[in-house]
Amino acid sequence: MTHDDFMRRAIELAETGMRGGHGGPFGAVIVKNGVVVGEGHNRVLSSNDPTAHAEVSAIRDASARMGAFDLSGCEIYVNGMPCPMCMAAVFWARIGRVYYACGAEDAEAIKFDDAAFYRELAKPPAERAVPAIQMSGHRDAAYKVYEDWLALPARVHY
Amino acid sequence: MTHDDFMRRAIELAETGMRGGHGGPFGAVIVKNGVVVGEGHNRVLSSNDPTAHAEVSAIRDASARMGAFDLSGCEIYVNGMPCPMCMAAVFWARIGRVYYACGAEDAEAIKFDDAAFYRELAKPPAERAVPAIQMSGHRDAAYKVYEDWLALPARVHY
Numbered sequence: 001m002t003h004d005d006f007m008r009r010a011i012e013l014a015e016t017g018m019r020g021g022h023g024g025p026f027g028a029v030i031v032k033n034g035v036v037v038g039e040g041h042n043r044v045l046s047s048n049d050p051t052a053h054a055e056v057s058a059i060r061d062a063s064a065r066m067g068a069f070d071l072s073g074c075e076i077y078v079n080g081m082p083c084p085m086c087m088a089a090v091f092w093a094r095i096g097r098v099y100y101a102c103g104a105e106d107a108e109a110i111k112f113d114d115a116a117f118y119r120e121l122a123k124p125p126a127e128r129a130v131p132a133i134q135m136s137g138h139r140d141a142a143y144k145v146y147e148d149w150l151a152l153p154a155r156v157h158y
Numbered sequence: 159m160t161h162d163d164f165m166r167r168a169i170e171l172a173e174t175g176m177r178g179g180h181g182g183p184f185g186a187v188i189v190k191n192g193v194v195v196g197e198g199h200n201r202v203l204s205s206n207d208p209t210a211h212a213e214v215s216a217i218r219d220a221s222a223r224m225g226a227f228d229l230s231g232c233e234i235y236v237n238g239m240p241c242p243m244c245m246a247a248v249f250w251a252r253i254g255r256v257y258y259a260c261g262a263e264d265a266e267a268i269k270f271d272d273a274a275f276y277r278e279l280a281k282p283p284a285e286r287a288v289p290a291i292q293m294s295g296h297r298d299a300a301y302k303v304y305e306d307w308l309a310l311p312a313r314v315h316y
Contacts, residue, residue: 085246
């Protein structure tokens, strides 16, 4: 399979997932050294899981197949620009590059909130439509657990 | 349980998950009308799933318990400010409010990339450390699937 084939496959996954009633029209393919190591499509509706986007599903698939939370050396092909949840999932998975076909404005044209969520994340946390409020009285107790993590002899960084 | 109890529970989940070797020191509790409807802690290491953060795990738990991808009317308590993946997961789940104890700078102090990822997302997609590259030649074929979604008679918005 070629670079273009991987994108065609992502588009195909988007179409079949949508036709099957699994969720929105989104598909993703993860490739390492020219070989597909993970695939996914949106399953928000069929699984009742708002996090089951195509990219998250493909990352879970690749991680399960490879027995690894670190997908360094992989690239991901998606039919549409990842939403911020999925883009950050790509970052955490240490995937090196994203290829997409439709842009964020295309997702907005079919009434998905991706672009709005990018705009929300750029605001200060307390000023968002979904405000994030710090409970400062608990900060020291919470930070103690952070310090314990840093002091763990067998700490695995991810 | 009170407002403060929910945060204490999130911190407790962070501690026990970390001690159990499941992942980083993060816990989350989802509450609706004063009742806990979902809980989660970081399981990135034990599940080999880079998306298994505390908030995503708690959202999946609440959605499974309630049989719903829409968690409107819920609030989430987390021991640390959500990373962008988790914050956008909260948006998609339609959770109305986030309460946190440690800030993003606290996570940075114990060497997590949350703050760096927020900075990356603010850059143009092609200029990030993980570049997102549009394959424009596939855009029209991909957009056709988007249009098909919009035209679905039984389309469910999420």
